[in-house]
Amino acid sequence: MDSKNSKAPLLEVKNLRIEFPTRRGTLVAVDDISLHISPGEVLGVVGESGAGKSLTGMSIIGLLEPPGRIAHGQIFLDGRRIDNLPYDTMRKIRGKEIGAIFQDPLTSLNPLFKVSDQLIETIRTHLELTETQARTRAIDLLKEVGIPSAEERIDHYPHQFSGGMRQRVVIALALCAEPRLIIADEPTTALDVSIQAQIIEMLKRLCRDHQTAVMLITHDMGVIAETADRVAVMYAGRIAEIGSASDVVLHANHPYTHGLMGSIPTVGHDVDKLVQIDGSMPRLTEIPPGCSFNLRCPKSFERCDSQRPDLIPVQASHVACWLFDNDRQEVAAGA
Amino acid sequence: MGSGVGMNKIFSRTIEGSKRALDSDIFFSFTRSPTVMAAAIVTITFIAASMMAPWIAPHQVFDVKTIDLMDAFTPPAWLPDGMAKFPLGTDDQGRDVLSTILFGSRVSLLVAFAGITLSMIIGVGLGLVSGYVGGRVDAFIMRIADIQLAFPTILIALLINGLARGFLPRRLHDEVAIYVLILAIALARWVQFARTVRSSTMVEKNKEYVKAARVIGRHPAAIMFQHVLPNVTGPVLVIATISLALAVIIEASLSFLGVGVPATQPSLGTLIRIGNNYLLSGEWWMTIFPSSALITLVLSINLLGDWLRDALNPKLR
């Protein structure tokens, strides 16, 4: 796995496997995925609901909820292993080095505490500042995320902000202690379409300004195309394709990715039919042998039924598809 | 499509629903928990034994002819002065404690069951009406429910009792006491049933198929009930079980206070009241054994109810 960057990766995930022991047997939710994020880079993780994206994000920040557990694999932050740390050590990393944003800004904020309290508390947990200093910093943060009249609004309660404003507050909270990586789990899904673009734009700008890397988890291809430097496409707990954003979006290799990209209507682009993928993603208990996509794939052949494909390098990307074995290059049929 | 077919459908859907509910998930957690299994066994044994009391009790304690005052205050069989034919001793009138417990449990359980059944009928009925009709009727019913919830059951039960006594001439008091008690219990618990059924009904009412049915001309109420009732079986069952335990407690408490079942048909509560008079003078068995029976019964039912609630709660699965 080599990238054009010569910098060492900020985050490295190697062969991560997340399991859920149930009484019917063990469910494998994330099966042997590996990825890395470089400092300041935006990695988009895209896929349908249930593909394992959120679980991956949660396990990176150490908030995987039991009975889910990391059964195999390692996670490295700056070369230091973090998946096996005790709770308290990991806690110090959370917020300070790795932050997280969740989908619903309304439920992400404690309704009984003023925004100022929540901000100042977080700031003072990680930085040695007095109350006044922390408050100044909090107000600055609010200004940065675009909250008007920050000096007054800071003393308001979450329910007094609209949806978009709330998500800005959430982002401010996540950036309080200047983390180097933010796991953004569907940050715009719960917002109005008109606000989504603003928030994404702001997130992009902030992360550039603060040199923060982002793992942007979403099922919205449009957001990914706009924002990500690199993209990982997940399917049924595995990575189908991973590469630079332009490569994956414009020159999709994996049939699944191809289907995903083709299903987006684009303005100014005339098509007869939108690409549709038959069937739906298999449930965790019903993943077929071989390639997990083979039952829906228009291009599958016998090898796909029995052998699970590894990530095969295809130009600058990696694709988990037997079509590309032995350097066979398949040009994606135009959509 | 007559109501006959409709009822059939409701019935089979309810059974299907119950079957699904009882499938592996729930039975699994049932068999995994020895306490709950024990509780179930105890409850069933209790119910069975007390229902069959007239036939299996060693003494027919409520047949005046079989009691001998000379036997009064006999201690349990394993103590000196005890007699084998009265394994748990006798009370102040010479009645065998074991038998009185069996008969008493019977009364307690019958009253409790009757009360809860009535409660279910009232509650489910009002809940359906409230949820379906909505508007002012709904608001009115819910207001009453709120007010009633605020008042402690004992108070309501006592009031009803008092009212009944006030309205009826004294000689009828005893005969009517049991019905008054059942009514009091029913009124104490209907709100829980009503609320659950109401919210289910409201959810169903807004679903597409109801509007579709109206378009076709089919009475939406019939369809709704077909769908609401199966959905509601689970929670209603949980509420019923927990309410049963409470009903037993209410009945026992009222009988203990002397305003429950009449003296001619003593329940466990009455027995404890009688026994209490002699607690301080040393004849402890008259109180302790009926008390233990009551505790065991209520505890078992509560354990079952708790387990049932956790097992049927989709959020916790």
Added chain:
Amino acid sequence: MIAFFIRRCIQVVIVMLTVGLIAFSLFTYVGDPVSNMVGVDTTTEERLAIYEKLGLNDPFYVQYWHYLGRVVRGQFGTSFRLGVSVTELFRERLPATLELSAVAALFALLFGIPLGVYTGLHREGWASRLILTLSLIGISLPTFLIGILMIFLFGVILGWLPSFGRGDVVQLGFWSTGFLTISGLKSLIMPSVTLGMFQMTLILRLVRSEMLEVLRTDYIKFARARGLSNRAVNFSHALKNTLVPVITITGLQLGGIIAFAIITETVFQWPGMGLLFVQAVSFVDIPVMSAYLMLVAFFFVLINLIVDMLYYLVDPRLRLERGAAGGHG
């Protein structure tokens, strides 16, 4: 805020009037008050005269008006059973019930809340399971049984505590208190634990389940994601969010203590309002019954009001929805 308060006060008045109506109807129409007051051999003319004198022939609303007037002046009539003015009886017995209820409520809160929090935080530990099992037993025990068993253990077998009565009381003005004597305090222990036990287990289970719900929320997850310490997450955020809804329900529960005292007072022969009420029901002593009803309704409504105000103060969402500027965009 003031508007809210005034609105609630008006509601209080309405409720009290309604209850008053019920109590009054009880008073006038249930049974025949005159028969209950006089002997069997009173002549019909004498009865009619009494009817007239008591104003029982006046139209309904007139009687109701007079009744309200009397109630406001604190006159509730005369007990059928004891022949003493009801107000006098209440004055004698109210302190006993109030002291008992207060101590019981305190017991329920002081044990219920911390234990609930503990079992919520340490869901799987053996201590939690033990506490939960005991709480299940606590709910399964009818109050009178708890009382009886306690008397049996601590009174009969161990002889540590008195089995009935209030012990020695000190008279402070019209209030007789048991707090100032050793025997008074000792007598308070068993009844208040008995009375408070049911409430305590309820509070415990309530706090626990609320705590578990709160710990599953997104904002707690986000708090952890921000690296807040366990102490901050559990005792600052989670606790506050748990206690707010608990306050209302608990307040209402505790309002019920006064009525639950009925059973406890019977078991311990505690000379309070509850015992009085039970005796009144047995005897169909209407004046006492209806006065008791009014009193309980009053307490209940008062507590309701206090709880509502408290909730208003504590939950910002209720407060600020009325009139504060909302957010935009």
